[in-house]
Amino acid sequence: xxxxxxxxxxxxxxxLCAALMAVSAYLVLPIGPVPVSMQPMAAMxxxxxxxxxxxxxxVLLYIFAGCIGLPVFAGGRSGVAYVLGPTGxxxxxxxxxxxxxxxxxxxEGRRAGLFxxxxxxxxxxxxxxxxxxxxxxxxLDFGLAKAMAVGFVPFFPWDLIKLGVAVAVFRHLDRRRxxx
Numbered sequence: 001x002x003x004x005x006x007x008x009x010x011x012x013x014x015x016l017c018a019a020l021m022a023v024s025a026y027l028v029l030p031i032g033p034v035p036v037s038m039q040p041m042a043a044m045x046x047x048x049x050x051x052x053x054x055x056x057x058x059v060l061l062y063i064f065a066g067c068i069g070l071p072v073f074a075g076g077r078s079g080v081a082y083v084l085g086p087t088g089x090x091x092x093x094x095x096x097x098x099x100x101x102x103x104x105x106x107x108e109g110r111r112a113g114l115f116x117x118x119x120x121x122x123x124x125x126x127x128x129x130x131x132x133x134x135x136x137x138x139x140l141d142f143g144l145a146k147a148m149a150v151g152f153v154p155f156f157p158w159d160l161i162k163l164g165v166a167v168a169v170f171r172h173l174d175r176r177r178x179x180x
Contacts, residue, residue: 017042018065020046021043022062022070025072030074036154040162043059046058048170049105049180050102052098056095063083063094086140093128100127102120117171121163121167129151133147136151
């Protein structure tokens with residue numbers, strides 16, 4: 001049964017996950033046109049913690065904050081032009097990633113186990129990379145092979161590690177009954 005404060009509780013968690021997205025944008029290793037950041041892990045955590053709707057909403061809130069001028073994107077950047085740049089597809093893909101990853105958490109008693117969480121996390125990564133690579137190839141006039149060499153190959157091993165950490169955090173929070 002939901003408490004009278006559960007809606008407020010979920011809104012606070014959504015704002016916290018949006019803030020986590022902003023903080024994770026500052027943790028970058030700038031290589032190539034797309035930096036390595038902790039954002040995929042933050043998006044996965046948003047989905048795992050909040051479920052598909054609010055997880056995706058947290059990432060959209062983060063993107064909105066950057067579009068209106070708050071310096072929340074990688075390197076302290078902001079603005080719509082950044083979203084339309086080479087990383088734009090990945091940023092939009094993060095919202096889909098959070099929503100897909102969130103399917104591992106559909107509420108008390110309906111949370112995925114280890115295998116399910118990993119599978120939903122991989123589906124989220126596929127969405128992020130799919131949108132990111134298509135936008136990168138289009139914007140920079142790359143073929144898909146070159147876009148993959150620049151925007152997938154250097155990053156995917158890191159994202160698998162981030163997925164493992166996010167799944168571990170999700171499972172820990174679930175076991176401790178700390179999920180909203």
